[in-house]
Amino acid sequence: MPQRTDKTPSVTEAPAPTSAATFASLDPRTGAVLAEYPVHDAEQVAAAVARAREAAVWWADLGFDGRRKWLQKWKTAIAADVRSLAAVIAAETGKPSDDALLEVMLAVEHLDWASKNAAKVLGRRKVPSGLVSANQESTLQYQPLGVVGVIGPWNYPLYTPMGSISYALAAGNAIVFKPSELTPGVATWIADKWNALVPNQPVLQVVTGLGATGAALVEAGVDKVAFTGSSPTAKKVMAACAKTLTPLVAECGGKDAMLVAADADLDAAAEFAAFGGMGNAGQTCAGVERIFVADQVYDAFVDKLTEHASRLRPGGAPDASYGPMTLERQNDVVRGHVEDALDKGARAVLGGRESLHAPYIDPVILGDVPEDSTAMTEETFGPIVAVNRMRDLEDGVEKANRSSYGLGASIFTKNKAQAVAAAEKLNTGMVSINSVLGFAGVPSLPFGGVGESGFGRIHGADGLREFSRPKAVTRQKFAAPLNLLTMQRRARDMKISAWMLRTRHGRG
Ligand code: NAD
Numbered sequence: 257m258p259q260r261t262d263k264t265p266s267v268t269e270a271p272a273p274t275s276a277a278t279f280a281s282l283d284p285r286t287g288a289v290l291a292e293y294p295v296h297d298a299e300q301v302a303a304a305v306a307r308a309r310e311a312a313v314w315w316a317d318l319g320f321d322g323r324r325k326w327l328q329k330w331k332t333a334i335a336a337d338v339r340s341l342a343a344v345i346a347a348e349t350g351k352p353s354d355d356a357l358l359e360v361m362l363a364v365e366h367l368d369w370a371s372k373n374a375a376k377v378l379g380r381r382k383v384p385s386g387l388v389s390a391n392q393e394s395t396l397q398y399q400p401l402g403v404v405g406v407i408g409p410w411n412y413p414l415y416t417p418m419g420s421i422s423y424a425l426a427a428g429n430a431i432v433f434k435p436s437e438l439t440p441g442v443a444t445w446i447a448d449k450w451n452a453l454v455p456n457q458p459v460l461q462v463v464t465g466l467g468a469t470g471a472a473l474v475e476a477g478v479d480k481v482a483f484t485g486s487s488p489t490a491k492k493v494m495a496a497c498a499k500t501l502t503p504l505v506a507e508c509g510g511k512d513a514m515l516v517a518a519d520a521d522l523d524a525a526a527e528f529a530a531f532g533g534m535g536n537a538g539q540t541c542a543g544v545e546r547i548f549v550a551d552q553v554y555d556a557f558v559d560k561l562t563e564h565a566s567r568l569r570p571g572g573a574p575d576a577s578y579g580p581m582t583l584e585r586q587n588d589v590v591r592g593h594v595e596d597a598l599d600k601g602a603r604a605v606l607g608g609r610e611s612l613h614a615p616y617i618d619p620v621i622l623g624d625v626p627e628d629s630t631a632m633t634e635e636t637f638g639p640i641v642a643v644n645r646m647r648d649l650e651d652g653v654e655k656a657n658r659s660s661y662g663l664g665a666s667i668f669t670k671n672k673a674q675a676v677a678a679a680e681k682l683n684t685g686m687v688s689i690n691s692v693l694g695f696a697g698v699p700s701l702p703f704g705g706v707g708e709s710g711f712g713r714i715h716g717a718d719g720l721r722e723f724s725r726p727k728a729v730t731r732q733k734f735a736a737p738l739n740l741l742t743m744q745r746r747a748r749d750m751k752i753s754a755w756m757l758r759t760r761h762g763r764g
Contacts, residue, residue, distance in 0.1 A: 279466065281440050284350040284580045284615055285572035293440045295465040298472040304432045304461045305476040308403040311457045312430035316400045320375035320428075326454060327371035327426060333449045335364050341445055345414055348439045350572065350579035350615070351536055362697055363415045366715060367422040369699030374426035377717040378724055385730070387760075393731045398724035400428030401503075405478035407470045407493070409485045410582055411539040411637075413439035414446070419703060419714035420482035420505070421446075421460070424723035429480075430459045434473045436485075438582060440464040471496060478502065480723065484541075486635075487661075487708045505712030505722050507704060509635040510541045510663030513656035514692065515678065516557055517649050517669035518550035524690065525668040526560035532666065532692035533641035534568055534619050537578040539586070541709075542664035544692055545636055548646040548655050558623060558643055562606050565619040570639070572616075578639065580615030587614040590638030597622050597631040597642065605643065627658070635661065649678045657683045663705035666692045685709065 277295035282288065296304075315323065334341060342356035349356075378398035385394045404424040408417035413436060421431050435443035440462075447462040463469055467489070474481050474496045483493045484507040497504045514532065516525045532544030549557045568577035581587050591612050598604060603623040611618035617639050625631050625642040632642055646652035649669065656665060664686040667675045672689075679687040685705040688694035695701050702713035713719050738749045 279437055279464075281348055281438065283347050284438075284582045284584070290347055291441060293444075293464040296463040296469050296472075297465075298475070301432070301434075301463050301469060301472040302476045304458075304463050305403055305405070305473070305478055307458045308430040308432050308461060311459045312400065312402050312428075314457050315425075315430055315459045316428040318428075320379060323426060323428060324371045324374070327367060327422070329453055330450055331364055331367045331371070333453065334360070334367075334446065337449070341414070341442070344441045344445050345439075346574070346579075348441050349410060349413060349582045351582075352576050352579060353574040355536060355578070359412055359415045363418040363422075365697065366415075366419060366699045370422040370426040370720065373700075373717070374428075374720055377720045378427060388756075389730070389736075391732055391734050391736045393733050395729045395731075397727050397729075398427065398721055399727050401723060401725060402429060402479035403477075404429045404431055404480045404482055404723055405473040405476065406431055406433045406482045407473065407485065408433065408435045408439075408443070409541075410436035410438035411536065411541070413442040416484050416507070416541075417443070417482075418446075419507075419719065420484070420723075423714060423719040424480075424482065425459065427720050427723040429723055431461070432473060432476075432478065433460065433462050434470045435462065435464065437464075437466045474502070475500075480504070482714070482723075483507065487710070490710060505704075505714065506710035507541070507712075507714060508663075508708060508710035509637075509661060510543070510705065510709050511545050511633070511635055511659045511661040512542050512664045512666070512684070513546045513548060513652075513659070513682075514544045514666045515646065515649055515652035515656060515668065516547065516549040516553065517652075517667070517671070517674070518552045519670045520550075520553070520668035521670070521690070522553060522557050522560055526557060526564050528666070528668075528692045529561050529641065530564035530568065530619075534565060534639040535578060537570065537581060537617065538590075538639040539582060539637050540693070542686065542693055542696065543637075544641060544666065546632060546656070546659075547641055547643045548652040549643060550648060550652075551645050554643075554645050558605055558621070561641075561643065562621060565606055565621055568619050568639075570616040570618060581617060581638065584615070586637055587612065587617070590617055590636055590640060593629070593631040593634065593636045593638070594620055594622070594640060597625050597629040600626040600629045602626060602629065602631070602642070633659070649674055653678050653681045657681075660708045661705065662707045663709035664688070664693070664695065666694075683707070685713075 278292045280289045345356035380397035385392045443462045450460045487508040490506040602625040605623040606621040620640040662684040665684045666688040675689045686695040702718035703715040704713040
């Protein structure tokens, strides 16, 4: 039976592998093998889902209070051992240890919010019945779906899948989690922590493997799939879900724009742009990839951004500004985008072709980038920003909206009214004003995109409802004065109904 090496935590509730297939998780900074993990096949994935279905009954029966207690214990266990989890994140992604620690902090905040707010958002409540149905008492509650299959990416291997896992668990579902093949250790770490608390109820199981294991999970009869990853894979997952009408929440890629108005605080905007564009080596779904700057301040902004970006030092040390490209083939994507932009006439403001030396990429700032270059149209996922000009915020919104993606965006201006108006017109799921990624740390706000960035929401009340089904119940309290739900309607009742309809709704 394939086993992980002793460098990672012990085996989780995942099914015992029967085949000899394994894969290695690597440290992208050194290429060193961290551990071997089993490739779970369709049969093993189906067995995990079957076990989850039983555990889901126990979990749902605990109710909101019971689940909250377990989720709070799990939260405490994760937070108390944060250094160990951050070390696994850093080893598997190559990101600096501070970034890994912040990732744990954000994930824990979301887990805390989801567990504390599920009862309020999803619990049974009365809703008004309306005049016509005044004899009914109407109640609404949100019930768990059953088993949710979570498929995760590697760039934020904890924060991102936990956006589905925490909310789906708080809503009363059991989880089978298929992490990215680049970051199986993070997934097993959190599942091990869960199973140390609740060893006899496989409410959270991890199945490991490549894309085929994810595909098997989608086809294993789960009640919903929560997918986070690239848009092309989301389309395959959606096609597979269509076969069984399995619902899907799809959190996909982005091409987020930052708009910098003429009155913006340019120092702050430039500092945020360097963080949003180059933090995590640009491997952030809602990172800054396109920047549109008002003509009057374009040069001043570019100078300030160049100053910030020039100070960044990518590398493998724990205190590096950012780490390597976690996914090796991403180096080629980034190279392709930089070369395409330069070939089409973009200016290399900072760095250029010489910045691309895998696995580390130095910061690249491209100026006046042609709209049809891939650096403007496709997700780059590297420490590269394209800085173009706009007349004003209205023009910037129009340019930002030319993307087929619509995940997040940011606006820098001192004019609150104009910022709010521009935010409304941006064709994205989220907007930060005078910061970047501000929305990602607010657990009560929903997270998700439009267009190629996907659909459905994690986080917030919408994220809890995403993993629930509404149950609408009416209870007749007394016989209706107008008895319309009968095969023997009286002429008098119909006359009054017609009069009510005209009086209430027919007077323009
Ligand atoms: P990916 O699409 O290559 O893989 C995502 C997951 O899907 C992996 O676990 C993979 O094994 C699995 N998979 C592959 N083929 C599958 C199939 N046919 N059926 C089911 N599962 C399959 O994405 P990635 O490279 O791991 O992640 C990077 C992408 O994720 C970027 O595009 C990034 O923008 C996006 N992302 C989005 C968000 C968000 O919240 N919107 C957050 C983080 C990352």
